[in-house]
Amino acid sequence: MENPIVKLQQKIGELTETQRRVADYIIKHPLDVAFLTVDQLAGVVKTSTTTIMRLTFNLGYSGYTEFQKGLQENLRNQAAPQTRLEANIKGIEDDDLWGRYAETQIRNIQNSIDLISHDTLEHTQKMILSANRIICTSVRSGLPVAQYLTHGLNRLFGNTSLVVADLSDWVDNVVDMDENDIVIAISFPRYARRIIDLARTAKKSGVKIISITDSYSSPIASHSDIILPCNSSSIAFHNSAVSAMFVADYIISALAIRYPEQTKKRLDKVNAILTDINYHSLN
Structure with a gap:
């Protein structure tokens, strides 16, 4: 199944301002959205469920449920890279400022890798x-x-x-x-x-x-x-x-x-x- 995040990136310029706000939240918080109902997502981004449904239709999905399944599958496929990321910062103590800085920047870079096709x-x-x-x-x-x-x-x-x-x-x-x-x-x-x-x-x-x-x-x-x-x-x-x-x-x-x-x-x-x-x- 095609990556829903990549689909959002490719269609972002064709979306309405409200749909773009929804898309931006999904891109930034894919793990949260993967387990939110359409009503919950609408409440978080302060829009209507109709807007979210239209967004998923524009992406070629039959509805929010199919889109969410694709998002969940994509996150499962990313499990191995995330494990490698965790391995890179293994042993970092919570009070280790240098380690926490490294963790933040590694995640920032990984985020760009995930979002830029x-x-x-x-x-x-x-x-x-x-x-x-x-x-x-x-x-x-x-x-x-x-x-x-x-x-x-x-x-x-x-x-x-x-x-x-x-x-x-x-x-x-x-x-x-x-x-x-x-x-x-x-x-x-x-x-x-x-x-x-x-x-x-x-x-x-x-x-x-x-x-x-x-x-x-x-x-x-x-x-x-x-x-x-x-x-x-x-x-x-x-x-x-x-x-x-x-x-x-x-x-x-x-x-x-x-x-x-x-x-x-x-x-x-x-x-x-x-x-x-x-x-x-x-x-």
Whole structure:
């Protein structure tokens, strides 16, 4: 049986706002939903049972019961990976701060692996590969991810720039962009208004938007062509960028490995220059 979570991911852009809120809750809490009645789920997400039933119909199920059976089967199939996850953190004491931090980040990364399909990653890479210009943008906790992506993609293709939405006059950066360009926006709570404004404005010019954000109900999701959900939970007060950095690093690595004909020539030139600089600096 096809994974219900993957079906939700694929259909998320076609759903109504209310259905998207239900879908987002299911994606975040699949274990809970697997054992909630339709009335209980409606109460939790504050919607009607009719909305939930229509959502399951849109996904190709005969109703909530069939959808829930698929969810339960999917969770059973994930039992082995979860056991491996538990093995990774075996022996961690409850009062071990370092261990609890590791556990949180491993789960955040696992969550992204579960929510982002191979097809979505493939589409992301092809979109980046075909872009004339790329802008990476973020603020605050997401800024290190935007900086890392900018560095990696610019090293590969030479067409990527960073826009710090809170500081830059981003209008000058996006005014001439078109359907051949993309914006990669990293946005976590509390969501910065200027990132959303940038994405919405660029979208009006046909620019493709890839968003790295915490959920499908994030404010930037409605302006995005591709959504890469990354849990930003931490053990303290802040948004953690670890899972987002994990996804960013994968994208850079996958592009270099899978498309050497588009990346190797430039990388070789850059490496030759850096080697020459290092050689002369030592003499």
